[in-house]
Amino acid sequence: xxxxxxxxxxxxxxxxxxxxxxxxxxxxxxxxxxxxxxxxxxxxxxxxxxxxxxxxxxxxxxxxxxxxxxxxxxxxxxxxxxxxxxxxxxxxxxxxxxxxxxxxxxxxxxxxxxxxxxxxxxxxxxxxxxxxxxxxxxxxxxxxxxxxxxxxxxxxxxxxxxxxxxxxxxxxxxxxxxxxxxxxxxxxxxxxxxxx
Numbered sequence: 001x002x003x004x005x006x007x008x009x010x011x012x013x014x015x016x017x018x019x020x021x022x023x024x025x026x027x028x029x030x031x032x033x034x035x036x037x038x039x040x041x042x043x044x045x046x047x048x049x050x051x052x053x054x055x056x057x058x059x060x061x062x063x064x065x066x067x068x069x070x071x072x073x074x075x076x077x078x079x080x081x082x083x084x085x086x087x088x089x090x091x092x093x094x095x096x097x098x099x100x101x102x103x104x105x106x107x108x109x110x111x112x113x114x115x116x117x118x119x120x121x122x123x124x125x126x127x128x129x130x131x132x133x134x135x136x137x138x139x140x141x142x143x144x145x146x147x148x149x150x151x152x153x154x155x156x157x158x159x160x161x162x163x164x165x166x167x168x169x170x171x172x173x174x175x176x177x178x179x180x181x182x183x184x185x186x187x188x189x190x191x192x193x194x195x196x
Contacts, residue, residue: 029117035146042145043147047143056077057080077127081125083122098141104137104138134162136158139158141155
């Protein structure tokens with residue numbers, strides 16, 4: 001294989017590795033920060049309405065988006081509690097949520113954080129293992145505004161079963177990384193043909 005072809009193959013492999021790493025950057029919950037400067041003027045707690053049905057998001061190559069089975073490499077598998085609280089002075093994306101177990105049993109290896117968390121794209125996430133398929137439990141949810149005022153608690157039932165429409169995602173190669181690898185194979189084939 002000549003030098004130019006060797007260089008192309010190396011660049012393609014590096015691109016594949018970078019695409020894989022970039023596609024799989026994990027996202028975690030953000031801790032809710034109370035703005036002490038607002039505490040003197042904001043004494044009104046946020047309003048937390050009845051919480052819609054939570055969604056279960058599995059790391060799965062056969063689905064996309066949120067709402068049952070979303071898929072983003074590195075996004076992980078998670079239960080999404082809809083962030084529906086409103087407040088007179090705090091923007092919706094800055095309202096934190098504190099979750100606690102009210103009844104039932106959490107899936108194995110899942111722990112609820114004791115501190116309030118800010119939502120990510122409209123959901124407060126509880127991260128689960130990809131093989132977790134059956135669970136039913138009830139959470140108590142409290143919204144916390146930027147000044148630290150707390151809403152009245154709401155309860156929400158979180159339920160998911162293996163016979164639902166969502167499949168469990170196994171380890172997978174991201175599509176961008178797979179594309180780079182296919183391109184590398186084509187370059188190697190083309191270079192070999194030129195040598196003949």
